Amino acid sequence: MFIKHRFASPFQCLLPILMLVLALGACAKVQPEPFAKFSASVQELRSGTDNAASLIGTWSEARTVEVLASLEPKAALEKTGQMKLLPAPPDTPGTVQPATVTSETEPLYVKIDRFRRGLYEFNTALVEYGKAMQALASPDLVSAEAFDTMRTDLNSNLKQAAGAFGVQTVELSSGSFKVDGFALFSTIGIETMRNIFEQRRKDTLIDLIHNQQQAMDAVSKLGIEGISILRTNLRNEYNNVYSIVENEAAGYTSKRITSSSVNKETRKKAAERLVAMNKAYSNEIQVLDALNIAYEKLPKAHAELAVNLQKPGSPLDAISAIYNEAKRIYTAYEALRKQNEGSSK
């Protein structure tokens, strides 16, 4: 039997629409937390990589000094000649370059410094990417306050317009209601508009994230490769500097023969340097491991951002993993910084 339903008042007609609009709004809403975590993690990747490269550069500089001091005069002059900086060609004003610009003779610490800057620039591109994603997902972009203001303004405008024309009640087929009921109209109108904006940005985020997935794979691969290069450099510098300092701690002079003139204080300092080097080396290995894991998880974490938009509440394992590794990197460097502060007092 067909039952004809008639709404008792326009409010009864509008309320389900409002409920539907609000429900659609909840579905379209973008959760900003995963984007914030992704962005914070890649920022930590940048500083972690930079700090790691900085330590290796410092050791490489120290090695250059130590080796130079131990060389015979002729060999030492060859080295210093290669290290000397000259003004760069006219097309790059304001810069200098080594006297011998062939990569074979350029001291390694110069190359490490250049590599460090390259890593930083590369990671900065990733940081900016994370920030741009975070900004598009930010609640500030489609803010509740802005739409509340619009709703209040629209409601007030409708009332004023009705008042100006002397309208006190609005007649609809389902009944009549006073102009006070415009609030419901305004809410539905503004919420619908908000939903459109929310849906638009959600679709854009999903689309752009999908489009960049391949680039993120390339970033991950390069990040892992960069960390591997840092690891090899670290091993190289540690082994070389350790060998030099251990001889000092044992009482050998730069001519690498035992000397009774090497005082106890010098040997003690060298021994302390060995202990500090070991701590820094262990710490650096941990950081490089954490960085390696974070770069490995990066593509999956990036993909999870889109999956979570399509299926809210889906797991964010990779994002949690890179976030945890970022915290580990930060903690490791904080410990090292405190240790260095303690040893310098």
Next chain:
Amino acid sequence: MPREPNEKDNVINQLMDQSDKNKKLERDLRIEGKYEEADRIWAADQVLSVEIDILLGHRMDDWKKSANEVKPKIEAATKKFEVAAADIKKGIDLAKNVIKVLGYIDDLIGIAKSLLI
């Protein structure tokens, strides 16, 4: 994902293994009091060290070249996100302005009505 060293990495690692052995030998010779032999090993290791440095330098330069190819892609993607956010902000600002303008029109209607009375 296990790390997969490339060919240059393998060569560098082998040379570094050798350098480690040299350093250990140098240390042992000094402990035994054979200083001249130890110095010769040290000198030979310095030559090897220069070769390792050269290969490491190449490895870093290669990486930079690859990074320079990927970086513009990421920067272009960043721009797309920024443009999308700016478009949405522009849309919302436009909506706000339309509602404000409607308010002004209502005010004008009110004024016009009051003049007619």
